[in-house]
Amino acid sequence: MTRPSWVTDGIDLSRPSASRVYDFYLGGFHNFSSDREMAEQAMKDWPDLPLIMKSNRAFLRRAVTYLVGQGVRQFLDIGSGIPTVGNVHEVAQELAPGARVVYVDIDPVAVAHSEAILMGNPDAIVVSGDFRQPEKLLCEPAVTQHLDFDQPIALLLVALLHFVDDDAAPAEVIGAFRDALAPGSYLALSHATHELHPSELTEFHRNLYRQTATPMTMRSRAEVESLFSGFDLVEPGVVLGELWQPVAPADVQDPERFPLWAGVGRKP
């Protein structure tokens, strides 16, 4: 398409946005009727959706906790959406005051809202950006000034990549980020999958997201594993989100109800 890059999309609030739909599932009110209508329609066929979202949120919390435990103090969270309760900076900074976080999102409303939330927090910023343009993001002054690329950084792509289609070559994009990261950096991601539910259900869900700016591409476990090329997967590898380092293993019930592959890898 030959539109100059400096002409941005308009803001169309009549169109649902993935980040606001997610916020609704998490119990937030940072959403508009179009978002809620879509979410409610989805829940009619798949009542577990709010639980799945909360499960993903819980994986994010455990992953960040793990990463802080590994000594990581810098986080690049791409596709951060509406950073409500229990977000990266809250978890990381509670465990390690001064931990630096850069949120990146493509949705201008999410970015504007994140700015409001992060006001007064000098260690966490948000920038408007697109995962699919790693070169641009990596030389964005706000990013390079806030993060020290000579030190380990955790790249968080949580519930993001199922909004990136194969044409955008997500593995290659991850490779571009990986090359820019210092040894000892991490990649943490979770990814929706179609492998555990009847195809009518996942297909219906994918169709719903067609009305958003970010249609869905669900991927298999093998595909998700291949995204960790150049990273060493930490225990227990790419597994269902519920099974990734659970706080109370005994309490994990019906992990298949939450069809997300999740994993954390370390750049050697």
Next chain:
Amino acid sequence: MTLRPSADLEALILAWDQALTSAGVPPCAGADSDRLSERLARATGTVPTSTLAAERLGAELARMLVDADATTPAVVWHAVLLVGRLPLEAEILARVQSALTFGHSMATQRRLLAQQEAIHQAAIIARDRVAVALRESEARFRALFGQAPVGIGIGDTSGRILDANDALQRMFGYSLAEFQNSRVEDFMHQDDAAQVWQDYAALVAGDLDEFRTEKRYLHKDGHIVWTNLSVSLVRGADDEPVFQVAVMEDVTERHQLQEQLLHEATHDSLTGLPNRALFLQQLDAAIASPEAGGQIAVLFLDLDGFKFVNDSRGHLVGDRVLTAVARRLAKTAAKHAALLARLAGDEFVVLLTGQAGRLQQVAEDLLAALASPIQLDDRQSVHVRASAGVVELPVLDANADELLRAADLALHAAKEDGRGQVVAHDPRRTAHQLTNFTIAMNLPGVVERGELALAYQPLVRLNDGGLHSVEALLRWNHPQLGELSPDLFIRLAEENSAIIPIGRWVLDQACLDLAGSTWPTVNINASVRQLYSPTFVEDIRRALDRNQLSPEQLRIEITESVIMHDSDPGPLASLRVLADSGVRIVMDDFGTGYSNLAALRRFPLHELKLAGTFLKGLGTEREVDAVDLKILATLVDLAHSLGLVVTAEGVETPAQDERVRTIGCDIGQGWYYGSAAPLPWP
């Protein structure tokens, strides 16, 4: 089942877990959630006894739930149910449930309003940003559009022109209003490549997002504007084509320069004819794409003695002659649809393709085109002739190098056979031709290498048999080819200027040899080229002085070809000066060329030599043609009446001796009297 708080905290936690899960809050959703059910269990573990404590418990439960994002009505439903199972008095239970419902509803409402406010604010900010970005974008676009040095035009997909910037208006000479009343197709040029408009059609149809090309346009005043054109499609939000943007850079000057450079690289600057490079290119192309049964013919054409024109009249005149020749040849070549090119100097080449049989006609027409003299100005005219070598082959057998070499050899053969000829390539001639090339290649430096020698032949008085003079005859001891007679190399030497040093060497050597001999005089041959040499007279004087010879002891033999150039005063003046000083001037080989008796009077001649070929008929034993004899006798009489001494050349038999005496010759030369021999004479 009634819950017994104080007895079993674990049971309470489990109850809250189930309640939360039923309400859509995950049971194992991380530490936070666990702590939530635990905190809820602990709060509900203490049984309130007063209404105040009951209300406080209800409010606390509500705050915990909302703080943990458990904001849905289902949460209230399950929390109220769970509280109902606690062992509480009706009034206390009602207070707890009322406070829980009230608190949850209140907090949720507060949170809802706050978050809705926040997200609306965020939307407004984001929209403002987009608006600002669009305004800036529009301003940037306007600046870019207005001030761009390149022409920019915007049209819709139907081809209507919506806008054109200043640069484009200047480039094409149309006002904005004129552009807006035009359509893109109005700017089609008849010579546009078909691809341009195919691409255009694909672009407005949305099948092509952009294309670039070089395209010419007509300026309003009619002249051609060459542009580097780039056309892009702009799509709307729905991805449908909306606008087309054409960006044009005026490259007219560059284009003209390129054309000019290309023309210069492939054309001869003097005559404007295609040059060697273009000729070879066309030749290769003709060979590469033969038509069935087609012939390919190459014709080399070389002006006879052009070097002489150049050297005697100067390069300016030479250039004018070449230009005129080129014009005439080009006209003839065009008539035959042949390609004429100038290879170098006075060498032209013609390429002819198609059916066989036209070549000889074309060659003859080309030579005929030069039949009439070339008028340089009111006073001067030059008569040039040309020789042509031709070769013709079926295209399928052709090879560019061989064709050119064959035509070149044929050309040299044409020159050999006498100028003004057309000679077709004959493979058998090649060996002989190669010899000529070898000779021409070795001519420069022949004097310095000491490869020249002189032989002397006596000229005998017929009345008393005494020695009249000797003629110095040149030999070249060629390192590969052996001894060469002047016939083999003097004409080549005249062509490439080697004649001047050779002539000077002959003069010096002959004078030196004369001084050391008992001969009365010596004859040396001077070529026309030498007569044009400004130092010729001085060279002779110096050679005579150096050997203490008197001018009367030297005879200069000139040929009839001098008469060809009799409109030029130079050679004649040199001869007069020499004759006045006492040097004797001999007309050599009379009878082979023009035999222009009238011209003889204008020259300061002392002697005349009848050409050997002239006397050929006199050598046979058969009955001598009485008429021939009569003509020769008359010629000798005439020479005598001009006061000229007459020498008969090529006398080889007693019969010939007798006859030359009969017709009145004074001097005899030839094997009969003595052959040419180097010094020392026996």
